[in-house]
Amino acid sequence: MSQKYGNLKKKPLGRMIVYGMLSAGLYVALLLNQGTITALFTRGAWYATLPIATAFAISFIHGGFTGYFWSVLGVEATKKAVRTRTEEKKPVYDRERPQPQPRLRARL
């Protein structure tokens, strides 16, 4: 029971709600003002940055929401994937290591 409670506690429900509301707000603003936005965003020249910036904003806000959404539903990557992340192979460089040289320690 305590394990189940622990799992529930870990789920980012609060963050999902915050990002979900921000995302909904963004889409409502976009669709309610579509006439003005379309006219402004299609002027070309420097106005070209507006659709690009909006696309970035959607990817950050809505992307955050969708990520938390699947986490809350319990759809997450297998633990093996997280383990693989920490067990990445070390690069093999073709440098030569100094070899230990035999030394003569004999006394005359």
Place this chain on the structure above:
Amino acid sequence: MQNIPFEAANFIDLNYMNVLYLFVVGFIGGLVSGFIGSGGAFVLTPGMMSLGVPGLVAVASNMCHKFPKALVGAIKRAKYGQVDVKLGIIFGVFAEAGVFYGAHIQEKIKAAFGDAGSNLYVSVAFVVVLAVVGGFVLRDAVKTYRSGNADAEEKVSKLARWVQSISIPGTMIYFKSLNAKVSVLFLIPLGFATGMLAATIAVGGFIGVPSMIYVLGAPSLMGSATELVVAFVMGLGGSFKFALHGLVDIRLAGIILAGSLFGIQLGAIGTTYVKPFMIKLVMGVIMVIVLFSRALMVPVYLSQLGLIQTLTDSTVKILKDTSFAIMAFALLTGAFIVLRAMWQGRKAERALTEKEVLENA
């Protein structure tokens, strides 16, 4: 280019059905892209055009939805250690050059042979590339499955071993996905071809991912994940170019993104549950099915160019509808395989966890 603003002004009115349609297609496209690194875009452009969106606006809006989607997917898969950012960025820069050159070729063909000539060029590119690369990828996936070595670590191809063995002073770069140094001179033609294909059929990944796997020697998971970085670099540059001409309909891009960001997260999660050959299988299956879809359109364009007997309007309509239906079927089949593989992977992991708990108890 002067008539473009007029075309851009013809942005469609959105109703609930249009929004729902774009959302669903975006979700399925995102799911496949999250899994194989690309592949969702080819249905979206004709899908938007079927709603009455002008061709250039559909291409521009598709591209503007592609780069934020690829960004989210790349970040997600980077968390699983599957992304080689350095390879993705270098590959992406050469791909960007390919996109601009591919678009230039398209313009030349359109100016010389009109819309039908341009469409024929696109369809022939689809058929040739998908037949050669798709056939090879699918054959390799089936071979791996039949060999019973699906669980074994992927072998680096002979070609990739040769590429990795060539040392050209001053051009060698270490890539973590390859765990080897490769000359950047090999990346130029591969990236360029990826970009050219993206400018021609909207899916550069059909060359990008197989070339990273078979020519450079990246594992399937890393190749498909790194392709998302390439798609981001290509999509950002292309979107800005289209936005400069006022062609991006941000409403369409935004609605597709609403669905595709759900899909891409799910597709990325799915990659952690499956065996590497599944990436090749999904990619190969989609490529081969899409090949038939485009092959059906070749007679239509040949007839429009007067190279074969003129087809009746009803025949053209049947061929167009069938072609679109096959394309949608390809995407749905890919999505089905991804979801099924993910479901089975989750089920197997749950069974293993339960077994471990019982053993510990």
